[in-house]
Amino acid sequence: MKHNVVQKFMLVSLSVMFIGISTGISTGDQVSASSGSQADTGNTLKVLYWNSDDFNRTYGDLFRKKYPNTNIEVVAPGGMSAITDYNAAIQKYSPDLVMLPPYQYKQMSNDKKLVDLETLIQRDKYDTTTLYPGLLDELKKQGGGTLYGLSPKADSYALLYNADLFKKYNVKAPSDGMTWEEILNLAKKFPTKGDKNSRIWGLSSFGSSNLVMDIARTEGLTYIDPTTLKATANTTAWKNAYRIASEATKSGVLDEKVSLSGKSYLESSSFNMGRSAMIVASISQLQSLQAAKSGVKNYKPFTLGIAAGPADSKDRKSTGNVFITEIFAIPADASHVDAAWDFIQYFNGDDYANEYYKLPSISAPLSRTIKEYSGYKLDAFYKLKPNLDSSIAGYVLMNKSPNFELDFRSVLGKELTKVVNGKKTLDKATAAIQTQTQAVANKLTGAQTAKK
Template sequence: MKRKLVQRVLLVLLCGVVFAGCSSASDKGTEKRSSLKIMYVDEEAYFFSQYGDLFSMQYPNVDIEVVSTSSIYTEDDQDYNKALADFIEKKQPDVVMLSMDNYEKFAAEGKLLDLNPLIERDKYDIGSIYPALVEILKQKGDGKLYGLAPSFYGSALFYNADLFAKYGVKVPHDGMTWQDIIDTARRFPTTGDEKTRVYGYGNGNGMSIESLASAIAGTQGLKVINTDTMKITLNTDSWKQAYKLAKDAVDSGTIYNPEDGGFQGGTLEDLYRSQAFLMGRSAMTVGRSYLLSSIKDAKNTLKDYKPFQVGIVAGPVDPAEPDKSRDITFNELFAIRVNSPNIDAAWEFLKFVNGEKFAKVRSKSLTNGLLSLSSRMEYSKEYDGVNLDVFYKLKPSLDGASSLDNDKIPRDFYAQYQPIVDRELKLVEEKKKSIEEALQTIEQEGQVVLDKAVKEEAAKKSGE
């Protein structure tokens, strides 16, 4: 709590410096005292430390009420989409904070305000916002822009430059495919004790055949279920290639995949020591930008920590689309409820938290940790000496699964489907089945489970 209070005070002081000389009295829509109800995922104190305090300095005539959605996530068996829609209908917030799935759904249902007329009216500059984000939001909004996100998450390929130099391996480059990454990983030694040896590739808790195949498939946009036909599409050449590549990589010993499954609980030090890349024992890993913050924390927490030079390149990519990424997600997406009585004040809030001044203030607070990347590109330049430009290099691939498509999949399906996958892949690991045989069985038995789940859900809905 004390650390949060200090950070909050520092942000307010920084805001005072950046906004010095700016008067909010003349800001459009805030000359008279007005109120603004904002829906946020967490408690009021956290919202104000992140956004509210800074906004109130610029707009002292706007009274903010925060309504937290935490109360709707208490029942395990409820429909969260319906619960959220009911919550919004009951609380009537002016500004809503949404996930990408909620954004697409509510936009399609006409529940969000189109921001384009407001952007044009105020000549609001969105030119320095990462174009990929605007493109995704418009695509999910059927060509219209219904929301803006101050920050986002993106993945990249991290590498340990010291290990590459030590073993004489050429360092990674932008646009590497999973085949490239695994081929490079194989150039590192596979000998030594599991707890101390070097790995060519490794993430936090290790990668099984399934998790690596899923990562490869995700990069290539492969889907387990075709939601148009409600058919499982796992027994295809593309999925077979993804699983074969993953199996060969894991079998080669170059992938960090500890027998105990990795971190099973303990102290923060135990967690850090279980991370192969974090501890300098893995040459490469794919991760989010906040991995840099974890590296910095480990350096400051572990007395015997040995720092190493970190490199980052754009990727991995689908070989069919080498300039694009399917792994760009939003941290917190703000939109305006279509029937809000306080549209001007709500729009001022969206403009502010997505604006250059706010981005500048937030960039100066990164000394305590990099949680996400600023949507305003010029304000996420580097962290702890590492350049962050790489996270803005790739364009979005917009052919990924739609949240509206995912809603078609019964919520109970995966709980029944996963045991089939686990059983079949165990037989593959034990060399009792081939990849082709296992995927064929998973598809056949999984389809039976899916058909049953679809039928049961339809019956349940008809009885409501």
């Protein structure tokens, strides 16, 4: 189970790392070129992406159905690996469209190396009213006040809860903008006795160390300063996260997401089966609930509530627990600006949304908001403003060493286990986490110095 958790977080981290760049289409050389679709003019749209096959599966094949006369040339300098130097790749291959991770988007925006999309939006009267408003604001913030890119997907989370259990145990239902500490305090109001295969749980969540990482992302915390490589794992905010998570584990309110022997994945989920009061989850959890209704014998449905959260305790209208892996942008020197803009509009528009939500498996809601999915309202997934600062810091750390997060998780798990088992005080565990995290950073710094 711990291996699966680490794998999950590495996939999240690697998804930030394995980011390529995408496509465009048109005859317009200038931002002031005439409006209107340029996608069917027969021009070649050059796209920079990390892998051509992956690009075609995700974007190219679908776009060609919409614009069959479009020629798309995918430049994949990394082959099957991440692009390490976007500036060099753009200078060498002169793409019309790129897909950038948040860090590269921020850097290239600040260096004025991307086309200002607001000019194109105003020119074509492109409707942004149903795009995730908080995401637009954050992309503009990361762009230094100007919108240089759009992202079709925002992997956001919400607090899903079993309204029937809240009513049964006379607990006040969650509200939008609750913090992790408030959510866990709610979880403690539910029974903690009984056999694990049949009892009620307050919250579906993995153990202390993984809960700490969830809290940290929401609060925008980083365990190492990506610039100085100084450990920051002993701050008041981090210590509070350790405390909240270890107390939740000791109280017995977390189901630990244990797989039940002889049961399917759907049946092993206490939340799916109506035995857990809450879960923080993505839109994929809604698919699991629908699958349980049709795939589990004698399934008993329950009333689902969805609240926006968890929120950052410093700003209840925002959260760091939103992941953006690909921001579509147009290089400043692109030859086919209008064509690239057509591509961006399509994958941030209603036509693509209609195709996307027909897919059998959905992991993240689109930035183009819709009111409901699988019969459930989705507004809670869009209410909090995403803060990309911590994910950008995480990207920088991963580029310095892919093992940083794994090493930190290992230290975190060992020390919090001692706290939960009463073998170490929280203060001593915090000091140990800080010391060992700094040792990891020092080892990397020493290795880099030796290479020089």
